[in-house]
Amino acid sequence: MSAPAIPVQKRTGRPRSERTEKAILAATSQLLAESGLAAMTIEGVAERAGVGKASIYRRWPSRGALALDATFDEYLAGQPTEDTGSLQGDLEATALDWTRAVNRSPWGRTLRELIAEVQSDPILAGAWKERFVRPIRQQRRPIVERAIARGEIPKGSDPELIMDLLYGPLYHRYLNGHLPLDDSFARSVARMVAAAASDGAAV
Amino acid sequence: MSAPAIPVQKRTGRPRSERTEKAILAATSQLLAESGLAAMTIEGVAERAGVGKASIYRRWPSRGALALDATFDEYLAGQPTEDTGSLQGDLEATALDWTRAVNRSPWGRTLRELIAEVQSDPILAGAWKERFVRPIRQQRRPIVERAIARGEIPKGSDPELIMDLLYGPLYHRYLNGHLPLDDSFARSVARMVAAAASDGAAV
Amino acid sequence: MSAPAIPVQKRTGRPRSERTEKAILAATSQLLAESGLAAMTIEGVAERAGVGKASIYRRWPSRGALALDATFDEYLAGQPTEDTGSLQGDLEATALDWTRAVNRSPWGRTLRELIAEVQSDPILAGAWKERFVRPIRQQRRPIVERAIARGEIPKGSDPELIMDLLYGPLYHRYLNGHLPLDDSFARSVARMVAAAASDGAAV
Amino acid sequence: MSAPAIPVQKRTGRPRSERTEKAILAATSQLLAESGLAAMTIEGVAERAGVGKASIYRRWPSRGALALDATFDEYLAGQPTEDTGSLQGDLEATALDWTRAVNRSPWGRTLRELIAEVQSDPILAGAWKERFVRPIRQQRRPIVERAIARGEIPKGSDPELIMDLLYGPLYHRYLNGHLPLDDSFARSVARMVAAAASDGAAV
DNA sequence: CCCTAAACGAGACGGTACGTCTAGTCTTATG
DNA sequence: CATAAGACTAGACGTACCGTCTCGTTTAGGG
Numbered sequence A, B, C, D: 001m002s003a004p005a006i007p008v009q010k011r012t013g014r015p016r017s018e019r020t021e022k023a024i025l026a027a028t029s030q031l032l033a034e035s036g037l038a039a040m041t042i043e044g045v046a047e048r049a050g051v052g053k054a055s056i057y058r059r060w061p062s063r064g065a066l067a068l069d070a071t072f073d074e075y076l077a078g079q080p081t082e083d084t085g086s087l088q089g090d091l092e093a094t095a096l097d098w099t100r101a102v103n104r105s106p107w108g109r110t111l112r113e114l115i116a117e118v119q120s121d122p123i124l125a126g127a128w129k130e131r132f133v134r135p136i137r138q139q140r141r142p143i144v145e146r147a148i149a150r151g152e153i154p155k156g157s158d159p160e161l162i163m164d165l166l167y168g169p170l171y172h173r174y175l176n177g178h179l180p181l182d183d184s185f186a187r188s189v190a191r192m193v194a195a196a197a198s199d200g201a202a203v
Numbered sequence E: 001c002c003c004t005a006a007a008c009g010a011g012a013c014g015g016t017a018c019g020t021c022t023a024g025t026c027t028t029a030t031g
Numbered sequence F: 001c002a003t004a005a006g007a008c009t010a011g012a013c014g015t016a017c018c019g020t021c022t023c024g025t026t027t028a029g030g031g
Helices: A018-035 A042-051 A052-058 A063-075 A087-104 A108-118 A122-152 A159-176 A182-200 B017-036 B041-047 B053-057 B064-073 B087-102 B109-119 B123-150 B159-177 B184-199 C016-037 C041-050 C054-055 C063-075 C087-102 C107-118 C122-150 C161-174 C182-199 D018-035 D044-051 D053-057 D063-075 D089-101 D107-118 D123-152 D159-176 D185-197
Strands: none
Touching: A018 A042, A018 A063, A042 A052, A042 A063, A042 C087, A052 A159, A052 D123, A063 A122, A063 B017, A087 A122, A087 A159, A087 A182, A108 A122, A108 A159, A108 B109, A122 B159, A122 C161, A159 A182, A159 B123, A159 B159, A159 B184, A159 C161, A182 B159, A182 B184, A182 C107, B017 B053, B041 B053, B041 B064, B041 B159, B064 B109, B064 B123, B064 D018, B087 B109, B087 B123, B087 B159, B087 B184, B087 D063, B109 B123, B109 B159, B109 C063, B123 B159, B123 D123, B159 C063, C016 C054, C016 C063, C016 C107, C041 C063, C063 C107, C063 C122, C087 C107, C087 C122, C087 C161, C087 C182, C087 D123, C107 C122, C107 C161, C122 C161, C122 D089, C161 C182, C161 D044, C161 D123, C161 D159, C161 D185, C182 D159, D018 D044, D018 D053, D018 D063, D018 D107, D044 D053, D044 D063, D063 D107, D063 D123, D089 D123, D089 D159, D089 D185, D107 D159, D159 D185
């Protein structure tokens, strides 16, 4: 009825070395931080990690997949979701957290290039959604639930719509760069989304 | 014996051929439509156009710049800005136009990859903002002005903020692909932005 | 593999650089002399010559073809065919020349490895025959003709058979190494071939 | 390369499996017959034999050594040395035997590539001489002894010289391919060698 | 009857070189 | 000068094998 929770242990052959895996991810992170995804090559990673290229290809199907894993490793800390007491407060905290994170170089640059890489590789795009987008959104879902519980917004309000309204404008300035992505903008967006949701427009 | 009174435009050398330019752009468009930006190479364009690589480099500094020009050539038709009589109506028309345009393959794919390309090339990013982002936004500016004139929203409402609130969520689903970008979503976004602006949250 | 006798005039494009060609052949010769054919790689040649790999592949289809050309360039001096006054004298001079040439390291090693390389590459084998084997044999043909003119051997004697009888045993010891290939052996072979030919056994 | 004459008694551990050894040799022979030595790889043999690579390296030091053993296994039948009653007859029988054997594909191809392999591996060259060259020559030695006994050639005639005179030209055409190696050539060589030896030129 | 130790199949390991591809520049002959 | 053609240096690509090194398992002989 379901996939095995604990994958069956492979029976034969030399097991993959954890040391090798860590060396590859570390080298990747370094290179990404130094010069960005565009300048990161599999050969470069292999050399820096003191590893054969085959050991990389054995584990990751593409440069993007490797970069994604390495970036995810750094990101895992995640961001908090503390209750500020109001919908607008929660949205503002979320927007400010994200804004400050992506303005942090070089992580911000890598994220930007990773999103770019994802645009022309459907397999990678799937991983991106699973590993980055979905977790962050689920983490923020309680914000809407708390607002409903508080009676700030109607019961049927769509959390997905609200999340897109909040994150969308931030990503937009981040990737297009037509106007600055700063704290002030983050606060404005949060204010507008809170207002719209309170009006019941998200139902 | 005497210098010309009005300095004549330098006339030495063979002038650049218009035929060459058109052949390059046509070949680029074809290749983009066939296999996307990721698979488009300068060598491929040169061969398809029956042109030397140098003739391309003489005109465009990079693959992205060429692709941008070729795509812009196709895009010039633009979208209308007719007055629907209400802010929400105007926003909805705008959102639906954009949504339907990017859902059109292969143009949608090329745009997506172009945005990707822009992420790691600052020069190209500048061109992108000038040529695509700014014109579209200026074209839509009257929407806010009309809404103020109608008294739907306060005088000090920020058109840039409203534009970001509208386009941001659309781009977000377009590039991240976590949820479908369809007419229904476009209408929901327009409704929410109109609601927020009416509340005076965009001041 | 080599320049055509009558080079077809290429109409367009940048012509191949003579400098590049010479640098490649020089680097190849050096590497062959230093460590032999088995250790010579296309990458190594490219690096030593300060040349892109593509420039090598543009000119030679395989490592063996390149090595053959480089070795031929060194060999071109050739060996004399002076008339010693008798068949046995001429054969002996020929055998001694060849013996001493192949005992000369590193040229002898390269020749040995080149013959080896030829065994599993039919295209290369053709070039080998044309460029090395046939010229040498034709150069030695007058030996038999002079012997006939002198009346030492019958008119119908087969020069090819006599050449094989002379060179065969020398190559045999050279490649098999079961017994030393020295001047004494060269003289013995020459003596026997002369004796057999005088008996009219080569008719 | 092969089992030692007096196998040192191993004290402990699992003994080497005869099945494994046979599977390796069989797979090697198959691959040699199918595509030749140049295309035969240790990995390919291991896979075909259903054997770990280490089990091959435990037994043979190199690809050439393995190929030599596998080929030798097939060759063991050897060739007869019957007395035809005359030196020329014996030489002719020998030459024809060898000629026909090497013209037999794929065995002929493998032998050719094996000789090639030997040229750049001194250790393998030693094995080659011991295992192939010497046995064959010793097998043919009685030919000369019988000729002396018959009084066809002088007592001091050098068997090694005569063997080189006979085999050399055959190997020469076999490896160089400049002219066909056929029965007619084999007979001519035998006739010439017999003539020279009768003249006492082999003393 | 277990213990020891080597051999076993499998396959990962760090490497090297392959032959191909594209980048961006340079060099020719021809307009 | 610009052009089409194509050679130039440079270097990454992904693949194939190399010879070595773990794994967990098997298989004998000696204690």
